[in-house]
Amino acid sequence: MLSSVKTHSSTEQIITCADDVYKDRESLSGTIEPVLIIPIGTFCLGTWQLQRRKWKLNLIAELQAKSNVPPVDLPLELSELEDLEFQRVKMTGSFDHSKEVFLGPRPLLVGGDVHEAGSGLISSGQSGYLVVTPFKLADRDLTVLVNRGWVPRKQKNPESRLEGQIEGLVEVTAVVRRGENRAPFMPNNTKGSPIFTFRDVPTMARMLGTAPVFLDATDTFPGGPQGGQTRVTMRNEHLSYMMTWYSLSLATSYLWYRRFIMGKALM
Structure with a gap:
Protein backbone atom coordinates (compact mmCIF):
# COMPACT_ATOMS: atom_id res chain seq x y z
CA MET A 1 0.00 0.00 0.00
CA LEU A 2 2.80 2.36 0.95
CA SER A 3 4.58 1.54 -2.34
CA SER A 4 1.52 2.47 -4.42
CA VAL A 5 1.09 5.74 -2.45
CA LYS A 6 4.70 6.64 -3.15
CA THR A 7 4.29 5.75 -6.83
CA HIS A 8 1.13 7.88 -7.11
CA SER A 9 2.89 10.77 -5.37
CA SER A 10 5.93 10.50 -7.69
CA THR A 11 3.67 10.42 -10.76
CA GLU A 12 1.81 13.53 -9.64
CA GLN A 13 5.06 15.40 -9.01
CA ILE A 14 6.46 14.63 -12.46
CA ILE A 15 3.18 15.47 -14.21
CA THR A 16 2.96 18.76 -12.29
CA CYS A 17 6.55 19.57 -13.26
CA ALA A 18 5.85 18.78 -16.91
CA ASP A 19 2.65 20.85 -16.77
CA ASP A 20 4.56 23.90 -15.55
CA VAL A 21 7.09 23.54 -18.36
CA TYR A 22 4.46 23.04 -21.05
CA LYS A 23 2.53 26.18 -20.02
CA ASP A 24 5.50 28.42 -20.79
CA ARG A 25 4.20 29.52 -24.21
CA GLU A 26 6.79 32.27 -24.68
CA SER A 27 9.64 29.77 -24.90
CA LEU A 28 7.63 27.00 -26.53
CA SER A 29 9.92 26.39 -29.49
CA GLY A 30 13.03 26.05 -27.34
CA THR A 31 11.34 23.74 -24.85
CA ILE A 32 10.24 20.88 -27.09
CA GLU A 33 13.53 18.94 -27.04
CA PRO A 34 14.43 19.48 -23.33
CA VAL A 35 10.97 18.35 -22.23
CA LEU A 36 11.45 15.06 -24.11
CA ILE A 37 14.13 14.20 -21.55
CA ILE A 38 11.43 13.25 -19.03
CA PRO A 39 9.55 10.57 -21.04
CA ILE A 40 12.72 9.29 -22.69
CA GLY A 41 14.62 9.18 -19.41
CA THR A 42 11.85 7.33 -17.55
CA PHE A 43 11.48 4.89 -20.47
CA CYS A 44 15.22 4.13 -20.27
CA LEU A 45 14.96 3.58 -16.52
CA GLY A 46 12.04 1.19 -17.07
CA THR A 47 14.04 -0.74 -19.65
CA TRP A 48 16.99 -0.90 -17.27
CA GLN A 49 14.73 -2.37 -14.58
CA LEU A 50 13.48 -4.90 -17.14
CA GLN A 51 17.06 -6.07 -17.71
CA ARG A 52 17.72 -6.11 -13.96
CA ARG A 53 14.63 -8.28 -13.46
CA LYS A 54 15.87 -10.80 -16.05
CA TRP A 55 19.26 -10.87 -14.32
CA LYS A 56 17.66 -11.38 -10.89
CA LEU A 57 15.41 -14.19 -12.12
CA ASN A 58 18.41 -15.99 -13.65
CA LEU A 59 20.34 -15.52 -10.41
CA ILE A 60 17.49 -16.96 -8.34
CA ALA A 61 17.19 -19.94 -10.69
CA GLU A 62 20.95 -20.55 -10.46
CA LEU A 63 20.85 -20.32 -6.65
CA GLN A 64 17.99 -22.82 -6.40
CA ALA A 65 19.70 -25.18 -8.84
CA LYS A 66 22.94 -25.14 -6.83
CA SER A 67 21.09 -25.75 -3.57
CA ASN A 68 19.53 -28.92 -5.05
CA VAL A 69 22.76 -30.42 -6.41
CA PRO A 70 24.08 -33.40 -4.34
CA PRO A 71 26.94 -32.38 -2.01
CA VAL A 72 30.53 -32.77 -3.20
CA ASP A 73 33.74 -33.15 -1.21
CA LEU A 74 35.30 -29.91 0.00
CA PRO A 75 37.91 -29.06 -2.69
CA LEU A 76 41.59 -29.41 -1.85
CA GLU A 77 42.27 -26.08 -3.56
CA LEU A 78 40.41 -23.41 -1.62
CA SER A 79 40.51 -21.07 -4.63
CA GLU A 80 37.89 -23.34 -6.24
CA LEU A 81 35.38 -22.21 -3.61
CA GLU A 82 35.11 -18.84 -5.34
CA ASP A 83 32.89 -20.46 -7.97
CA LEU A 84 30.99 -22.69 -5.56
CA GLU A 85 28.91 -20.27 -3.49
CA PHE A 86 25.60 -21.90 -2.46
CA THR A 218 22.54 -27.79 6.60
CA ASP A 219 21.89 -30.31 9.38
CA THR A 220 20.84 -29.90 13.00
CA PHE A 221 22.64 -31.96 15.63
CA PRO A 222 20.43 -33.09 18.54
CA GLY A 223 20.27 -30.36 21.17
CA GLY A 224 22.33 -28.01 19.01
CA PRO A 225 21.63 -24.90 16.98
CA GLN A 226 18.95 -25.05 14.27
CA GLY A 227 20.82 -25.76 11.02
CA GLY A 228 19.82 -24.83 7.49
CA GLN A 229 20.20 -21.07 7.98
CA THR A 230 21.02 -20.23 4.36
CA ARG A 231 18.62 -17.75 2.80
CA VAL A 232 17.67 -19.18 -0.58
CA THR A 233 15.25 -16.41 -1.53
CA MET A 234 16.12 -12.97 -2.85
CA ARG A 235 14.14 -9.76 -3.02
CA ASN A 236 12.91 -9.14 -6.54
CA GLU A 237 10.97 -5.88 -6.77
CA HIS A 238 12.19 -4.96 -10.25
CA LEU A 239 8.76 -5.59 -11.78
CA SER A 240 7.13 -2.89 -9.65
CA TYR A 241 10.02 -0.49 -10.35
CA MET A 242 9.74 -1.22 -14.07
CA MET A 243 5.98 -0.55 -14.09
CA THR A 244 6.50 2.70 -12.20
CA TRP A 245 9.04 4.08 -14.68
CA TYR A 246 7.07 2.94 -17.74
CA SER A 247 3.90 4.51 -16.30
CA LEU A 248 5.70 7.81 -15.76
CA SER A 249 7.09 7.64 -19.29
CA LEU A 250 3.63 7.01 -20.73
CA ALA A 251 2.03 9.80 -18.70
CA THR A 252 4.65 12.43 -19.58
CA SER A 253 4.68 11.32 -23.24
CA TYR A 254 0.93 11.93 -23.38
CA LEU A 255 1.35 15.40 -21.87
CA TRP A 256 4.11 16.21 -24.37
CA TYR A 257 1.94 14.99 -27.26
CA ARG A 258 -1.03 17.11 -26.20
CA ARG A 259 1.05 20.25 -25.78
CA PHE A 260 3.44 20.12 -28.72
CA ILE A 261 1.66 17.91 -31.26
CA MET A 262 -2.01 18.61 -30.70
CA GLY A 263 -1.38 22.11 -29.35
CA LYS A 264 -4.12 21.76 -26.74
CA ALA A 265 -3.85 23.28 -23.31
CA LEU A 266 -3.69 20.93 -20.37
CA MET A 267 -6.77 20.78 -18.24
Whole structure:
Protein backbone atom coordinates (compact mmCIF):
# COMPACT_ATOMS: atom_id res chain seq x y z
CA MET A 1 0.00 0.00 0.00
CA LEU A 2 2.80 2.36 0.95
CA SER A 3 4.58 1.54 -2.34
CA SER A 4 1.52 2.47 -4.42
CA VAL A 5 1.09 5.74 -2.45
CA LYS A 6 4.70 6.64 -3.15
CA THR A 7 4.29 5.75 -6.83
CA HIS A 8 1.13 7.88 -7.11
CA SER A 9 2.89 10.77 -5.37
CA SER A 10 5.93 10.50 -7.69
CA THR A 11 3.67 10.42 -10.76
CA GLU A 12 1.81 13.53 -9.64
CA GLN A 13 5.06 15.40 -9.01
CA ILE A 14 6.46 14.63 -12.46
CA ILE A 15 3.18 15.47 -14.21
CA THR A 16 2.96 18.76 -12.29
CA CYS A 17 6.55 19.57 -13.26
CA ALA A 18 5.85 18.78 -16.91
CA ASP A 19 2.65 20.85 -16.77
CA ASP A 20 4.56 23.90 -15.55
CA VAL A 21 7.09 23.54 -18.36
CA TYR A 22 4.46 23.04 -21.05
CA LYS A 23 2.53 26.18 -20.02
CA ASP A 24 5.50 28.42 -20.79
CA ARG A 25 4.20 29.52 -24.21
CA GLU A 26 6.79 32.27 -24.68
CA SER A 27 9.64 29.77 -24.90
CA LEU A 28 7.63 27.00 -26.53
CA SER A 29 9.92 26.39 -29.49
CA GLY A 30 13.03 26.05 -27.34
CA THR A 31 11.34 23.74 -24.85
CA ILE A 32 10.24 20.88 -27.09
CA GLU A 33 13.53 18.94 -27.04
CA PRO A 34 14.43 19.48 -23.33
CA VAL A 35 10.97 18.35 -22.23
CA LEU A 36 11.45 15.06 -24.11
CA ILE A 37 14.13 14.20 -21.55
CA ILE A 38 11.43 13.25 -19.03
CA PRO A 39 9.55 10.57 -21.04
CA ILE A 40 12.72 9.29 -22.69
CA GLY A 41 14.62 9.18 -19.41
CA THR A 42 11.85 7.33 -17.55
CA PHE A 43 11.48 4.89 -20.47
CA CYS A 44 15.22 4.13 -20.27
CA LEU A 45 14.96 3.58 -16.52
CA GLY A 46 12.04 1.19 -17.07
CA THR A 47 14.04 -0.74 -19.65
CA TRP A 48 16.99 -0.90 -17.27
CA GLN A 49 14.73 -2.37 -14.58
CA LEU A 50 13.48 -4.90 -17.14
CA GLN A 51 17.06 -6.07 -17.71
CA ARG A 52 17.72 -6.11 -13.96
CA ARG A 53 14.63 -8.28 -13.46
CA LYS A 54 15.87 -10.80 -16.05
CA TRP A 55 19.26 -10.87 -14.32
CA LYS A 56 17.66 -11.38 -10.89
CA LEU A 57 15.41 -14.19 -12.12
CA ASN A 58 18.41 -15.99 -13.65
CA LEU A 59 20.34 -15.52 -10.41
CA ILE A 60 17.49 -16.96 -8.34
CA ALA A 61 17.19 -19.94 -10.69
CA GLU A 62 20.95 -20.55 -10.46
CA LEU A 63 20.85 -20.32 -6.65
CA GLN A 64 17.99 -22.82 -6.40
CA ALA A 65 19.70 -25.18 -8.84
CA LYS A 66 22.94 -25.14 -6.83
CA SER A 67 21.09 -25.75 -3.57
CA ASN A 68 19.53 -28.92 -5.05
CA VAL A 69 22.76 -30.42 -6.41
CA PRO A 70 24.08 -33.40 -4.34
CA PRO A 71 26.94 -32.38 -2.01
CA VAL A 72 30.53 -32.77 -3.20
CA ASP A 73 33.74 -33.15 -1.21
CA LEU A 74 35.30 -29.91 0.00
CA PRO A 75 37.91 -29.06 -2.69
CA LEU A 76 41.59 -29.41 -1.85
CA GLU A 77 42.27 -26.08 -3.56
CA LEU A 78 40.41 -23.41 -1.62
CA SER A 79 40.51 -21.07 -4.63
CA GLU A 80 37.89 -23.34 -6.24
CA LEU A 81 35.38 -22.21 -3.61
CA GLU A 82 35.11 -18.84 -5.34
CA ASP A 83 32.89 -20.46 -7.97
CA LEU A 84 30.99 -22.69 -5.56
CA GLU A 85 28.91 -20.27 -3.49
CA PHE A 86 25.60 -21.90 -2.46
CA GLN A 87 26.99 -25.30 -3.48
CA ARG A 88 26.69 -27.98 -0.81
CA VAL A 89 29.88 -29.72 0.29
CA LYS A 90 30.58 -32.53 2.73
CA MET A 91 33.50 -32.93 5.12
CA THR A 92 34.56 -34.82 8.23
CA GLY A 93 36.24 -33.28 11.25
CA SER A 94 35.68 -31.93 14.75
CA PHE A 95 34.35 -28.68 16.22
CA ASP A 96 36.34 -26.49 18.61
CA HIS A 97 33.48 -25.25 20.79
CA SER A 98 35.81 -23.21 22.99
CA LYS A 99 36.16 -20.62 20.21
CA GLU A 100 32.59 -20.16 18.98
CA VAL A 101 31.42 -16.67 18.02
CA PHE A 102 28.01 -15.30 17.10
CA LEU A 103 26.45 -13.58 14.11
CA GLY A 104 23.38 -11.51 14.76
CA PRO A 105 20.86 -10.77 15.94
CA ARG A 106 19.11 -12.77 13.22
CA PRO A 107 15.63 -14.23 12.69
CA LEU A 108 15.20 -17.96 12.36
CA LEU A 109 15.06 -19.24 8.79
CA VAL A 110 12.99 -22.27 7.86
CA GLY A 111 13.16 -23.59 4.33
CA GLY A 112 15.44 -20.73 3.35
CA ASP A 113 13.08 -17.95 4.44
CA VAL A 114 12.14 -16.14 7.65
CA HIS A 115 10.03 -18.31 9.93
CA GLU A 116 6.72 -16.73 10.98
CA ALA A 117 5.20 -19.14 13.46
CA GLY A 118 6.02 -22.13 15.62
CA SER A 119 6.95 -23.12 19.13
CA GLY A 120 9.95 -23.79 21.33
CA LEU A 121 13.18 -22.80 19.65
CA ILE A 122 11.23 -21.61 16.61
CA SER A 123 8.69 -19.35 18.29
CA SER A 124 7.13 -16.61 16.19
CA GLY A 125 8.79 -13.23 16.46
CA GLN A 126 11.96 -14.45 18.15
CA SER A 127 15.37 -13.20 17.21
CA GLY A 128 18.59 -14.92 18.08
CA TYR A 129 22.11 -15.61 16.89
CA LEU A 130 23.95 -17.83 14.46
CA VAL A 131 26.64 -19.90 16.18
CA VAL A 132 29.90 -19.88 14.19
CA THR A 133 32.45 -22.50 15.26
CA PRO A 134 35.91 -23.51 13.98
CA PHE A 135 35.85 -26.93 12.32
CA LYS A 136 39.13 -28.90 12.02
CA LEU A 137 39.10 -31.23 9.02
CA ALA A 138 40.21 -34.82 9.59
CA ASP A 139 41.83 -35.38 6.18
CA ARG A 140 44.10 -32.32 6.08
CA ASP A 141 45.65 -29.57 8.18
CA LEU A 142 42.84 -27.10 7.65
CA THR A 143 40.33 -25.42 9.93
CA VAL A 144 37.31 -23.58 8.51
CA LEU A 145 34.40 -21.57 9.89
CA VAL A 146 31.05 -23.35 10.14
CA ASN A 147 27.78 -21.63 10.93
CA ARG A 148 26.21 -24.43 12.96
CA GLY A 149 22.83 -22.71 13.01
CA TRP A 150 20.44 -20.51 14.97
CA VAL A 151 19.79 -20.28 18.70
CA PRO A 152 17.40 -17.96 20.56
CA ARG A 153 18.90 -15.24 22.74
CA LYS A 154 18.28 -17.24 25.90
CA GLN A 155 20.50 -20.04 24.57
CA LYS A 156 23.41 -17.94 23.37
CA ASN A 157 25.38 -19.16 26.38
CA PRO A 158 26.83 -22.58 25.45
CA GLU A 159 26.23 -23.79 29.01
CA SER A 160 22.50 -23.78 28.21
CA ARG A 161 22.91 -26.22 25.28
CA LEU A 162 25.64 -28.65 26.34
CA GLU A 163 23.87 -31.57 24.67
CA GLY A 164 24.44 -29.95 21.27
CA GLN A 165 28.18 -29.33 21.79
CA ILE A 166 29.13 -32.44 19.84
CA GLU A 167 32.64 -33.79 20.51
CA GLY A 168 34.82 -36.00 18.31
CA LEU A 169 34.67 -36.66 14.59
CA VAL A 170 31.45 -35.80 12.81
CA GLU A 171 30.41 -35.59 9.17
CA VAL A 172 28.99 -32.22 8.18
CA THR A 173 27.16 -31.14 5.05
CA ALA A 174 27.34 -27.39 4.54
CA VAL A 175 26.72 -24.64 2.01
CA VAL A 176 29.63 -22.54 0.74
CA ARG A 177 29.19 -18.85 1.54
CA ARG A 178 31.23 -15.71 0.86
CA GLY A 179 31.75 -12.77 3.13
CA GLU A 180 29.33 -9.85 3.05
CA ASN A 181 29.67 -6.09 3.26
CA ARG A 182 28.11 -4.08 6.06
CA ALA A 183 24.67 -2.87 5.05
CA PRO A 184 23.85 0.87 5.27
CA PHE A 185 22.98 1.96 8.83
CA MET A 186 24.06 -1.42 10.24
CA PRO A 187 26.38 -1.11 13.27
CA ASN A 188 29.97 -2.06 12.57
CA ASN A 189 31.55 -5.10 14.17
CA THR A 190 33.20 -4.27 17.48
CA LYS A 191 36.88 -5.17 17.44
CA GLY A 192 37.58 -8.20 19.62
CA SER A 193 33.89 -8.86 20.35
CA PRO A 194 32.56 -12.41 19.86
CA ILE A 195 29.35 -10.96 18.38
CA PHE A 196 29.43 -9.97 14.69
CA THR A 197 26.67 -7.92 13.08
CA PHE A 198 27.58 -9.03 9.55
CA ARG A 199 29.56 -11.89 7.96
CA ASP A 200 33.09 -10.48 8.07
CA VAL A 201 34.91 -13.67 7.14
CA PRO A 202 38.52 -12.34 7.10
CA THR A 203 38.14 -10.83 10.60
CA MET A 204 36.49 -13.97 11.97
CA ALA A 205 39.25 -16.12 10.48
CA ARG A 206 42.03 -13.99 12.01
CA MET A 207 40.28 -13.93 15.37
CA LEU A 208 39.75 -17.71 15.53
CA GLY A 209 42.90 -18.82 13.69
CA THR A 210 41.14 -20.48 10.73
CA ALA A 211 41.25 -20.29 6.95
CA PRO A 212 38.97 -17.57 5.50
CA VAL A 213 36.35 -20.16 4.52
CA PHE A 214 32.75 -19.86 5.72
CA LEU A 215 30.08 -22.56 5.41
CA ASP A 216 26.47 -22.87 6.58
CA ALA A 217 25.69 -26.27 8.10
CA THR A 218 22.54 -27.79 6.60
CA ASP A 219 21.89 -30.31 9.38
CA THR A 220 20.84 -29.90 13.00
CA PHE A 221 22.64 -31.96 15.63
CA PRO A 222 20.43 -33.09 18.54
CA GLY A 223 20.27 -30.36 21.17
CA GLY A 224 22.33 -28.01 19.01
CA PRO A 225 21.63 -24.90 16.98
CA GLN A 226 18.95 -25.05 14.27
CA GLY A 227 20.82 -25.76 11.02
CA GLY A 228 19.82 -24.83 7.49
CA GLN A 229 20.20 -21.07 7.98
CA THR A 230 21.02 -20.23 4.36
CA ARG A 231 18.62 -17.75 2.80
CA VAL A 232 17.67 -19.18 -0.58
CA THR A 233 15.25 -16.41 -1.53
CA MET A 234 16.12 -12.97 -2.85
CA ARG A 235 14.14 -9.76 -3.02
CA ASN A 236 12.91 -9.14 -6.54
CA GLU A 237 10.97 -5.88 -6.77
CA HIS A 238 12.19 -4.96 -10.25
CA LEU A 239 8.76 -5.59 -11.78
CA SER A 240 7.13 -2.89 -9.65
CA TYR A 241 10.02 -0.49 -10.35
CA MET A 242 9.74 -1.22 -14.07
CA MET A 243 5.98 -0.55 -14.09
CA THR A 244 6.50 2.70 -12.20
CA TRP A 245 9.04 4.08 -14.68
CA TYR A 246 7.07 2.94 -17.74
CA SER A 247 3.90 4.51 -16.30
CA LEU A 248 5.70 7.81 -15.76
CA SER A 249 7.09 7.64 -19.29
CA LEU A 250 3.63 7.01 -20.73
CA ALA A 251 2.03 9.80 -18.70
CA THR A 252 4.65 12.43 -19.58
CA SER A 253 4.68 11.32 -23.24
CA TYR A 254 0.93 11.93 -23.38
CA LEU A 255 1.35 15.40 -21.87
CA TRP A 256 4.11 16.21 -24.37
CA TYR A 257 1.94 14.99 -27.26
CA ARG A 258 -1.03 17.11 -26.20
CA ARG A 259 1.05 20.25 -25.78
CA PHE A 260 3.44 20.12 -28.72
CA ILE A 261 1.66 17.91 -31.26
CA MET A 262 -2.01 18.61 -30.70
CA GLY A 263 -1.38 22.11 -29.35
CA LYS A 264 -4.12 21.76 -26.74
CA ALA A 265 -3.85 23.28 -23.31
CA LEU A 266 -3.69 20.93 -20.37
CA MET A 267 -6.77 20.78 -18.24
